[in-house]
Amino acid sequence: MFEGLTSRFEKIFKYLRGQGKLTESNIKEALREVRLALLEADVHYRVVRDFVKNIEERAIGQEVLSSLTPGQQVIKIVHEELIALLGGTPAKLQLDGPPPVPIMLVGLQGSGKTTTAAKLALMLKKERRSPCLVPADIYRPAAIDQLKVLGSQINVPVYPSQKDLKPEEIVRDAINFCKSNNCDTIIVDTAGRLHIDEPLMEELQRLKQILEPREILLVVDAMTGQDAVKVSETFHEALGITGVVLTKLDGDARGGAALSIRAVTGCPVKFVGIGEKLDAIEIFYPDRMSSRILGMGDVLTIIEKAQEAIDEEEAKKLVKKLKEDSYTLEDFRDQIRQIKRLGSLERIIGLLPGVGMLKELKNAKIDPKEFIRLEAIINSMTKEERKNPDIINASRKRRIAQGSGTTVQDVNRLLKGFEEMRKMMRQMTVSTGIATSGKSKKKKKKRTFFPF
């Protein structure tokens, strides 16, 4: 996500750091690069112009020149301006008010509204709300079916829309449907439409009148170019959107559209879509995104993800085991299961600071199946073997390999890796004492997984 900008800034600031002192002319040089990077990231031409002007005004002058570490000062200014441009603090969904609370999703064709609707429903469900989904796209063939299928995958009721009903009728009736299903949130997926298609924009206005939605979210493809400004402006003027969902950020789009949209509509980006799976949605954090752009990585997101996936109780148990040096293959297996819950490893690696500079690591392909294989090997061991791996001899290895559909070499690799890991953990317990936070535990796991 945003790699392009990140690596670009990393290069620029490496060059800035190398200078003893900043002069007006070399700030200008850097700002030219900033401008180019932002334009190549699809930030709108005018937004870039204002941004660069702001930085220039702040950078050239006493603030930087009298500063002790001028390079850091410029980084700080660019960072702050980017955060400001991205909207400051993360914006949450406003879902107070009497249930059912309506949310409406709008956007161009192919921006990912239907998938986002299902992702939002799943997210709200995790937050203990009971959402229901309403397909109001009667135009695209099979759009209604698509939402029905997704709804059944996440076990959320879907209003049984028919394509021969008018969207207005669907929405009106869906409110009753929602009430009778005891749902407290209605998520309405509207048809993709061009912002210049007046009849269809008027249809949205009518839907808005009927629904009186608490949130109108504009769904925008992160790969959108300069047109993002026009699209979001028009939707905002017609409907008064309350927020933006930026989708397909799992690609390598630099996502400059996020900056543009925020700048022209003043509406916050509330969520980002980061994959095709239905849990691949995250809250948008302007500060983290800006840090990421500046190559500071996004450690905060990792920590949060780890905390979400790792059970506090299990973590405490693990710490105790480490202290007593009684860490077994069973504990190892539990950890594998926790890691699997963290989601795509490639993503987690992408979130680490400075990784933009490490090409090899970025291109390291980690096969999620590897974890399944490891788990299978451990599953094929007896309880005794898991507690005391030393008793695993050649014939036991053969049996384990056969049982797990792997080879003896695979089993050997696992045992060797496990032994190394145990050694390392012993060292860590001695040198740093035991940290109880999810963060340091995460670090251990990360390191231990690379040998495989």
Add this chain to the structure above:
Amino acid sequence: MIWWRKKVGLPEENKEEGQVLGETQIEKEPELENSERREGLWKRLVKGLQKTRDHFTSRIEQLFSGRKTIDRELFDELEEILITSDVGVAATRRLLNNLEERVERESIQELEILYKMLEEEIIGLLSIPAEPLDPNRADPFVIMVVGVNGVGKTTTIAKLANHWKTEGKKPLVVAGDTFRAAAIDQLAMWAERVGVPIIKQRPGADPSAVVYDALDAAVSRGYDLVIIDTAGRMHTKSNLMEELKKIRRVMAKKIPEAPHETFLVLDATTGQNAYSQVKTFKEEISISGLILTKLDGTAKGGVVIGICHEFGIPIRFIGVGEGIEDLRPFQPELFAKALLGH
């Protein structure tokens, strides 16, 4: 009996009425297009690019009407116009540098000539020497359509099938997107509307197997054109790119030269990421043509100017609406003209 008839008759009537309402957007547009069709290709393209044109016209015209001399400021404004059309920094610089050189060398003074030159430069970058697209050079002629999520692959396939059906071919469409919910149904509905057969399996099936069956069916039942839909995939997902390679390998087992054409569908709304898409898809599965969709909005699709030039891949078609006939063969001259609104 009367009671029975009434009950059956009523819902049917309702249904018909509802359908007309529901599908107006899709069904009516082709008719409109049809009547305008006779007015020549140029008009049709302009209609498709109407909004693009409006935007561009007003800005270019404003730019040219208000001044008499060619100066630095004019070039700055041209830069803004090109960049806000997603042409991109590098391609914009190339265009404007060439333009500036020519202005100097040929001591151009009139704005009108400068403007013509810009158009020529754009056409130059867009004109890729390529063999004409001829689906008669193989039987069956196999086309695979790929692209990232949400660019309009499935709709484009329906349009392609319709395009060649009206030219007397016997197309077969293949529901190779077994991943996205209801993608198969979507293509099936289009196939029904166009009136072409479809090969499909259940959701979640191996797309390679679907494609293999389809080629089998095409050969044995005598279809001379096979158009294969694939699931949208981010070009950065290596496992999904491997899946595409596998589909190609499996295809070649049945028909060694297949696919005869591989089209990458690009969304005109996309900005500079289109470079990355074209680059990766080209490297991984080799692309023989581009299709640029959604040109009926305000997006200019200017990014293709640099892409065509850099990768040497021709644009074959453009999509200019939701109707089944809203697909046009790409022509650089018309595209540049419509883009500059002249």
